[in-house]
Amino acid sequence: MKRFKSEASLPVIGVIGLIIVWYVAVWYQIVDPVLLPSPTETFRAMWTGMLGGRLGFDFIMTVERTTLATLIAAAIAIPVGIFLGASEKLYRSVEFVVDFFRSTPASAMFPLFLVLFGVGDKTKISVAAFGAALVILFNVAYGVMNARKTRLLAAKVMGASRLRVLTDVMLLESLPQTFVGLRNGVSLALVIVVVAEMFIGSTDGLGHRVFEAQQLFAMPDMYAAIFAAGALGYGLNLLFLLVERRFVHWSGK
């Protein structure tokens, strides 16, 4: 029990280490104090910002956009991924297109989506959804294609129809890989949303907050917004991991 406790507290060491280094850097003025405020100032800015300040509002806006983008992406990519993955030939025929656009930086698509959807939330969300959808699609399709052959045969030999094999075996077999896709997808969606909030005529969101704080030279606010974005990314990933552990209990076993 004691050993478990001490191991669980190991990650704290890194956090404490970082804060100590930060304090030392500020104390000895290794970095220009204008550019690097002290941890205390930063956390105060974060605290007041998150509790009723602008930062809290911007945080919620980013959460909303990222969630919406991921939901749209999943709603499109999961069925399409299953459909494509169910036939390896079909997937091979669109594989290049999927891989090509998956490798295209989503930020390069902004101008195109701006023309399509105008300046506003629609563009931000749709670019993020586009990027996330391809990542999810790719993973779902591979999850379905890589379903264990023995398991498919086992279902077939027991008399399952092709449809039953798909619903009873392939879908469940692809779930662990689908979750990998969802986690990567939500991370990518967050990246795209934050970048979009910085530039295209935005008035809110974490990206906007970081950018505005930098323009105003409000460094504690800027760091606070960066940490808020980090916490959001980490939290979303953790959320999906917990959901996965709950629903895909057999993953990795």
Added chain:
Amino acid sequence: MDRAKPVLRSLTGGASADTPANTRGSPSAHVTIRGLTKRFDDACVYDDFALDIPRGQLISVFGPNGCGKSTLINMIAGLIPADAGEILFEGKPLRAIKFGYVFQNYREALFPWLRSIDNIEYPLKLMKLSKGERRTRTERLVTNLGVKIDLHRYPYELSGGQQQLVSIMRALVVEPEILFLDEPFSALDYEMTLFMRDQLQRLFVETETTTVLVSHDLEEAVYLADRILLLSRGPARIADYVRYDAARLRTDATLSEPDFIRVKAHCLEVFQREVRKV
């Protein structure tokens, strides 16, 4: 190689590749295979192959590596198509009968998202039986086999032997006419293998289901079998189809009986001859 033949006439059955129907005094044929042909790319695995599998017996299939032991039962069980030939179950095609199939790799054959009991009931679900009927059948099977596993656990929470037992129960729950097992114990450690052999033997005695067992372990093949089907290298022929009539239940003592040793030695000799041929 012909030297041994006269001595062994008493051991081996009348059936051979040429006259498979000639099974005097033995139970009626449950499975009849005629003209079976199968090619993989360039290799011809079966060419005009014929075999009778008697009803209510346990047949072990043994032979050199890559001779097509698994291919044979996979074709009989419809997992892979034959290029030509006919496989009938007392005149009926495969789709008209109920059968069970147990894979070597239980880890990949069971469904990890279902509890063990739901794994066992899955084929009953495919047969559209009600939940109550499914439970009744499963419980009957558990009682008959005297299984003492917590079936409400997930397969990955069980030991290898327990998982394979669940897998065998899943094959048996439909009350199959015929049961196929493809090297079912080869992924288990020796202790578990011994235990599982006896489990299989007990349930065979209990149900008298026609059983075809592919094995790579000669001792196991003989110990469990009523007849040992020895295959030659490709294209596979029946090198011998040896009877072993020792009374059941067989035990560890069986392994040192003269009859067992004699049959095993004969099978080994045939096997060696077939291996050296290439």
